[in-house]
Amino acid sequence: MITLASDFGSPYPAAMKGVLLQRTNTRLVDITHDLPRQDVRSAAFWLRETLPYFPPATHLVVVDPGVGTDRSALVLQAGDHTLVGPDNGVLYPPARRLAGTEPIEAYVIDEQQLDAPTASTAAGRSGSGSNTFHGRDVFAPAAAAVHDATTPADLAILARAETTVDLRLPTPTVEGDRVHGAVLVVDDFGNVITNVAGSYLDGRETIVVNGDPVPVGATFAAVETGAQVAIVGSHGFVELDVNHGRGDEAFGLTAGDSVVFEPAESTE
Amino acid sequence: MITLASDFGSPYPAAMKGVLLQRTNTRLVDITHDLPRQDVRSAAFWLRETLPYFPPATHLVVVDPGVGTDRSALVLQAGDHTLVGPDNGVLYPPARRLAGTEPIEAYVIDEQQLDAPTASTAAGRSGSGSNTFHGRDVFAPAAAAVHDATTPADLAILARAETTVDLRLPTPTVEGDRVHGAVLVVDDFGNVITNVAGSYLDGRETIVVNGDPVPVGATFAAVETGAQVAIVGSHGFVELDVNHGRGDEAFGLTAGDSVVFEPAESTE
Amino acid sequence: MITLASDFGSPYPAAMKGVLLQRTNTRLVDITHDLPRQDVRSAAFWLRETLPYFPPATHLVVVDPGVGTDRSALVLQAGDHTLVGPDNGVLYPPARRLAGTEPIEAYVIDEQQLDAPTASTAAGRSGSGSNTFHGRDVFAPAAAAVHDATTPADLAILARAETTVDLRLPTPTVEGDRVHGAVLVVDDFGNVITNVAGSYLDGRETIVVNGDPVPVGATFAAVETGAQVAIVGSHGFVELDVNHGRGDEAFGLTAGDSVVFEPAESTE
Numbered sequence: 001m002i003t004l005a006s007d008f009g010s011p012y013p014a015a016m017k018g019v020l021l022q023r024t025n026t027r028l029v030d031i032t033h034d035l036p037r038q039d040v041r042s043a044a045f046w047l048r049e050t051l052p053y054f055p056p057a058t059h060l061v062v063v064d065p066g067v068g069t070d071r072s073a074l075v076l077q078a079g080d081h082t083l084v085g086p087d088n089g090v091l092y093p094p095a096r097r098l099a100g101t102e103p104i105e106a107y108v109i110d111e112q113q114l115d116a117p118t119a120s121t122a123a124g125r126s127g128s129g130s131n132t133f134h135g136r137d138v139f140a141p142a143a144a145a146v147h148d149a150t151t152p153a154d155l156a157i158l159a160r161a162e163t164t165v166d167l168r169l170p171t172p173t174v175e176g177d178r179v180h181g182a183v184l185v186v187d188d189f190g191n192v193i194t195n196v197a198g199s200y201l202d203g204r205e206t207i208v209v210n211g212d213p214v215p216v217g218a219t220f221a222a223v224e225t226g227a228q229v230a231i232v233g234s235h236g237f238v239e240l241d242v243n244h245g246r247g248d249e250a251f252g253l254t255a256g257d258s259v260v261f262e263p264a265e266s267t268e
Numbered sequence: 269m270i271t272l273a274s275d276f277g278s279p280y281p282a283a284m285k286g287v288l289l290q291r292t293n294t295r296l297v298d299i300t301h302d303l304p305r306q307d308v309r310s311a312a313f314w315l316r317e318t319l320p321y322f323p324p325a326t327h328l329v330v331v332d333p334g335v336g337t338d339r340s341a342l343v344l345q346a347g348d349h350t351l352v353g354p355d356n357g358v359l360y361p362p363a364r365r366l367a368g369t370e371p372i373e374a375y376v377i378d379e380q381q382l383d384a385p386t387a388s389t390a391a392g393r394s395g396s397g398s399n400t401f402h403g404r405d406v407f408a409p410a411a412a413a414v415h416d417a418t419t420p421a422d423l424a425i426l427a428r429a430e431t432t433v434d435l436r437l438p439t440p441t442v443e444g445d446r447v448h449g450a451v452l453v454v455d456d457f458g459n460v461i462t463n464v465a466g467s468y469l470d471g472r473e474t475i476v477v478n479g480d481p482v483p484v485g486a487t488f489a490a491v492e493t494g495a496q497v498a499i500v501g502s503h504g505f506v507e508l509d510v511n512h513g514r515g516d517e518a519f520g521l522t523a524g525d526s527v528v529f530e531p532a533e534s535t536e
Numbered sequence: 537m538i539t540l541a542s543d544f545g546s547p548y549p550a551a552m553k554g555v556l557l558q559r560t561n562t563r564l565v566d567i568t569h570d571l572p573r574q575d576v577r578s579a580a581f582w583l584r585e586t587l588p589y590f591p592p593a594t595h596l597v598v599v600d601p602g603v604g605t606d607r608s609a610l611v612l613q614a615g616d617h618t619l620v621g622p623d624n625g626v627l628y629p630p631a632r633r634l635a636g637t638e639p640i641e642a643y644v645i646d647e648q649q650l651d652a653p654t655a656s657t658a659a660g661r662s663g664s665g666s667n668t669f670h671g672r673d674v675f676a677p678a679a680a681a682v683h684d685a686t687t688p689a690d691l692a693i694l695a696r697a698e699t700t701v702d703l704r705l706p707t708p709t710v711e712g713d714r715v716h717g718a719v720l721v722v723d724d725f726g727n728v729i730t731n732v733a734g735s736y737l738d739g740r741e742t743i744v745v746n747g748d749p750v751p752v753g754a755t756f757a758a759v760e761t762g763a764q765v766a767i768v769g770s771h772g773f774v775e776l777d778v779n780h781g782r783g784d785e786a787f788g789l790t791a792g793d794s795v796v797f798e799p800a801e802s803t804e
Contacts, residue, residue: 034278065780117589322558
């Protein structure tokens with residue numbers, strides 16, 4: 001199984017699928033091609049929270065603002081899963097989750113040794129690959145090769161990586177019963193997903209969010225339509241939502257913003 | 269075969285696919301994940317008009333504004349098809365179409381007995397499921413179990429439902445040669461799809477729609493670019509369209525609105 | 537393998553998939569259903585640049601502003617690939633690329649002989665097909681039949697086409713070291729894709745685009761964030777882009793517009 005995730009929208013993902021299907025007969029599964037554009041951190045979050053639900057697979061990830069520069073192309077072996085994508089950190093948060101207690105092995109793709117795809121055209125394009133579409137010309141061929149190999153270490157196109165770009169999503173800092181956290185992402189529904197563990201809400205009926213009191217609920221429907229609510233979201237973090245509305249607009253928050261949570265008592 | 273339909277947009281559907289693929293090797297087919305948000309009636313319409321074109325399958329449907337409340341999770345057996353989703357009525361209009369003359373059998377999913385999915389993480393989440401993402405934590409595991417069972421009645425996770433929420437899409441009322449109908453949905457093209465049977469247009473060159481005359485055509489191209497036209501749409505109902513334009517804007521109509529159709533003669 | 541491409545958005549493609557899966561068990565691959573609406577030329581470009589990356593397949597293409605008129609429904613045999621879609625020219629640019637040096641064979645689909653799909657409903661619709669959704673009622677059944685046939689010529693539903701609508705994407709005209717070209721499409725990122733071969737940029741550090749100088753780069757990152765750049769895009773043509781921004785807005789260009797490229801020297 002090969003999964004595909006990118007910020008390409010439409011129709012670029014199709015060429016990646018064609019290249020994969022020229023080389024392998026395995027199942028292809030779209031994660032999404034609507035990751036926030038060129039936003040490595042949001043992509044890392046969504047993949048960290050999504051890929052662990054999959055059985056062992058090769059995960060092709062292309063969120064690549066540095067395409068065409070000298071950034072490397074990577075393969076990470078993480079437990080039973082393999083990730084293929086750019087060396088900008090996006091692979092590491094999901095790889096750590098997938099690897100569990102095992103070490104992550106990192107390989108650099110030798111683009112010169114890669115069998116670059118060519119469109120089946122008599123007019124004939126060079127086939128030497130583009131500077132702007134490595135999803136098609138580098139990562140898809142590498143993913144097909146990795147998928148069909150017993151282990152990445154066997155592939156001539158791969159060499160052990162010496163240094164790679166890591167990325168760690170921010171973690172909150174606790175100061176007594178106050179927590180200084182951050183908004184990791186806003187989802188399509190407008191739900192504001194923070195990095196504060198959901199257990200902060202345990203036993204609380206109200207919390208103070210950036211100075212304003214917000215009721216705590218088990219789910220959106222705990223409050224009236226249009227009202228704000230803090231819940232434990234489906235990723236286990238505190239989410240700031242609006243029942244049948246957009247939390248990002250109601251709270252005035254977007255990805256990367258700081259949030260301070262305090263117990264309701266402390267404002268009395 | 270398992271089909272998936274939701275109002276999730278991106279990237280939440282991917283976690284449902286991961287959970288399914290952990291449990292079954294069957295073909296997955298996306299119906300759409302862009303159903304109108306939390307709009308049970310529109311979802312029921314689109315599924316009623318789409319699912320009957322499929323071969324026998326398990327249909328996973330998640331349009332679920334009551335997620336996290338005490339609404340039940342259902343399995344409906346409808347002829348050779350099985351539907352899995354929330355007990356808010358969304359499953360019934362497609363189930364009636366799929367069942368034909370056979371009775372629909374309804375089962376409640378016992379969420380406590382369900383083998384809840386866990387992400388493969390060393391950090392370890394509880395695995396007890398969320399309050400807000402039952403597509404991943406309840407409906408996908410249930411759909412996988414139902415798909416692999418010979419019959420829903422054999423599954424320990426299911427119990428016969430005593431009462432369930434039904435939903436019936438509105439039907440028009442006829443008053444002589446006038447019809448009082450409703451807009452069921454507006455599609456992505458802006459076509460206004462009513463609940464009035466297309467046969468109303470038989471032998472008519474013009475009809476009066478909410479007081480204004482509109483030409484009847486066999487297809488959009490029967491009128492000039494930008495002009496209004498009433499046609500028999502692809503679902504067999506009267507549609508109010510604009511050739512190469514948006515009918516909803518030209519007619520000032522949206523889902524749920526009333527429409528009155530009269531013969532052109534009656535206004536002379 | 538059957539690929540699907542359309543401008544349908546959501547949820548209409550699902551009914552096409554259902555019809556296909558009623559008739560064949562082959563792999564279905566979505567190219568995209570977000571082709572620019574009713575824009576035959578843009579669709580032809582994207583398919584010409586995407587389909588050649590696929591292994592031999594049946595390609596179902598529905599961008600069909602003339603649906604319901606007397607335009608024919610076509611099957612084109614192009615090398616090892618088969619294309620199915622409306623007779624409005626959209627199939628020819630990809631077919632020529634797929635056929636290479638081989639001739640393209642064109643067949644007309646006899647809609648009367650086609651086994652039209654019926655939804656599995658007791659209420660019973662006519663099953664005679666719609667005037668507005670030939671993707672479901674004509675092209676999908678034809679694609680399934682063609683896919684499972686040894687050769688299109690064997691199918692009773694097909695007859696040799698006598699005349700068909702061709703479409704040729706515009707090519708630039710060269711006048712000394714000036715090139716008069718056109719914008720073929722703008723992609724989702726806002727990149728302006730012209731029809732001028734990328735080799736025009738060879739050895740140039742700057743070109744003049746419609747009178748204004750623009751730096752030439754190997755990739756977006758050759759210039760600062762927000763700056764304009766001319767690059768060789770992933771299709772081998774000159775693209776007018778903005779690093780981490782939208783080229784169409786910065787250059788004021790959209791699909792179909794003229795572009796004149798001159799060497800930077802000529803303006804000194």
